[in-house]
Amino acid sequence: MNKMILPLLAGALYLAACAPPQPVAEAAPDASSAASEAALPVYTVATDATYPPFEFYDRQGNIIGLDIDLLNAVAERQGFKLRYYHHQWDGMFDQLKDKADIIASAVAITEESKQAAGLSNHYYNSPYMAVALNADTLKNWKQHTVSAARNEDTIEDLQQEYGVAERNIVPADTVYLSLTNLVKEKADVVVGDATVLEYYIHSPTFQAYRFHTKTLPSEHEETDRLAFAVAKGNDELLEKINQGLAQVRESGQLDDILHRWRQTRHAENRAP
Missing domain, CATH: 3.40.190.10 (Periplasmic binding protein-like II)
Structure with a gap:
């Protein structure tokens, strides 16, 4: 499945989700200087931005959502930056061959996804x-x-x-x-x-x-559980994500992110 209860505006979101794919804001940890920040690794993230509340376009054309907030938090904890782009769900795993480092798109832990990618520890259940x-x-x-x-x-x-x-x-x-x-x-x-x-x-x-x-x-x-995906064999990046997820969970930040999306029903800066 490209798979609690997190509603917002629905009609305008559909229109916003049809906006042209584009890279959006990077998530970066705090750095002591511009030089150290520039030295941080940057990973490219593919996501189907038509799938709220996990990932979708806001009215300014930025990709936002639960998955985005969570992966940004992982990146901050682990010291790397992220660059997002939209790709339709069909053929998503092929993006790991030559374009994307990470897939953040409500990836369910299925036999198909296990065969196609390396999967992180699960972060959420959604049947x-x-x-x-x-x-x-x-x-x-x-x-x-x-x-x-x-x-x-x-x-x-x-x-x-x-x-x-x-x-x-x-x-x-x-x-x-x-x-x-x-x-x-x-x-x-x-x-x-x-x-x-x-x-x-x-x-x-x-x-x-x-x-x-x-x-x-x-x-x-297991197929009701969601994870992030990386190319098979990219154990270093997978370990970073898993360590970051553990830190976000243990600190209570994961609960904060989930709570925030539960409470954000009809935010004016988001489209339905």
Whole structure:
């Protein structure tokens, strides 16, 4: 899965997420001098900036989000700088071959991701969730039409893990558009990452609707866990990330970041 409850504005975010990809602000630790700061290593980070609240564009065209804040904190602790750029989820791991040093894009710990990259220790759990307008629909949701996003691995998982018939799946480009399919009655259910869906269903765009939800934990608990990814064999960078994650967690900064995103529902400087 390109996979608690962190909503903001939803309609404008979709438009902002379509902005042209561009590198954005670097995260750098404090340095005693400009010379020492310039000497810090800089790592390039690929992220799918259409996936709030993990990563998305703000109104100024900067990539922001939970993953961004967390990786920035790791970089500050470990003494390196970061440069972000957008890449669609499809083909994301190929970026590690020649362009990206790190992937920060709600990477789930699956067999596929293990084979494609070196994965950090997990930092967050985010299972799938089913959303419907009728509570009874969730009792046998697999028998209904289900909308799911192409910028997750949900469509494949619906068939392989949950046994949903291909004819019952209504694809959409993003989770936001999947939810739009639901309210426009083009589908009976939406299934997607729980954190992303919660973000949207509490936003002003969908405030007129009363949604019912059902968490869908994976049969394999590890696949609900999220990690950062690096190229296989880049053990030095992976160790830096893992050490930084441990420091951020032990200091309580991880909890602060998660709490901040839970509380940031309708910030004016962020787009839905």
